[in-house]
Amino acid sequence: MRSDISPGGVFPDYQLPDHTDTIRTLSELQGDDPMVLTLARGHYCPKEHQQHLELAAMQSKFAVSYTQVVTIATDEHHVLQEFRASVGADWTFLSDPERVVQKDLDIQVYTDPEHDPMIPHTLVLKPGLVVHSVYNGYWFWGRPSVDDLWRDLRNASSEIRPDWDLSTPGLRDAWDKGDVSSFHGWDRMSPEEVSRARAAGPPHLVLQP
Numbered sequence: 001m002r003s004d005i006s007p008g009g010v011f012p013d014y015q016l017p018d019h020t021d022t023i024r025t026l027s028e029l030q031g032d033d034p035m036v037l038t039l040a041r042g043h044y045c046p047k048e049h050q051q052h053l054e055l056a057a058m059q060s061k062f063a064v065s066y067t068q069v070v071t072i073a074t075d076e077h078h079v080l081q082e083f084r085a086s087v088g089a090d091w092t093f094l095s096d097p098e099r100v101v102q103k104d105l106d107i108q109v110y111t112d113p114e115h116d117p118m119i120p121h122t123l124v125l126k127p128g129l130v131v132h133s134v135y136n137g138y139w140f141w142g143r144p145s146v147d148d149l150w151r152d153l154r155n156a157s158s159e160i161r162p163d164w165d166l167s168t169p170g171l172r173d174a175w176d177k178g179d180v181s182s183f184h185g186w187d188r189m190s191p192e193e194v195s196r197a198r199a200a201g202p203p204h205l206v207l208q209p
Helices: 026-030 046-057 059-064 077-086 100-105 146-160 171-176 191-200
Strands: 015-017 023-025 035-040 068-073 092-095 121-126 130-136
Touching: 015 092, 023 026, 026 035, 026 068, 035 046, 046 059, 046 068, 046 077, 059 068, 068 077, 077 092, 121 146, 130 146
Parallel strands: 035 068, 068 092
Antiparallel strands: 015 023, 035 121, 121 130
């Protein structure tokens, strides 16, 4: 792996076709959220299936935590679709049969000339494709466990979410003054929408007979 792909560095914003054959960039897919990025050997590898089945089991947690997931594999389009479907993934898979990523990052598995895959890596990226952590999964135990990802995503999220702790000094004062720039979700609303939402107040309690 290139020496600059390490914590604090910026991961390249690759542009590749996804499983629907639509060209996508990593920055577009990430948005303002943390992201788990897997660089996968491909559909042929049982280790990839095991890791991706575990990630698929976490999909509901990724959804409620505003966390994106992306897989890049060297599979051709139809094989990539099969890979994604076989593990029950609902996130974006990107196809790189030309091995752009493999060559650019210097992660060729030279011990497997038959498939010529990438050395599997899993990265946790903060917004802006900033590298938080990198795992080398050439051996399966090198890949992150669910606990590893939970820890990394907790730490990364606490760094990027200004409202991580609502007791942080100054946050309540900013809220009371109408400054919602530090509050997730609210920061994407127009001033008019914020005013209407705040004026509505908490929902009324309806007592059932």
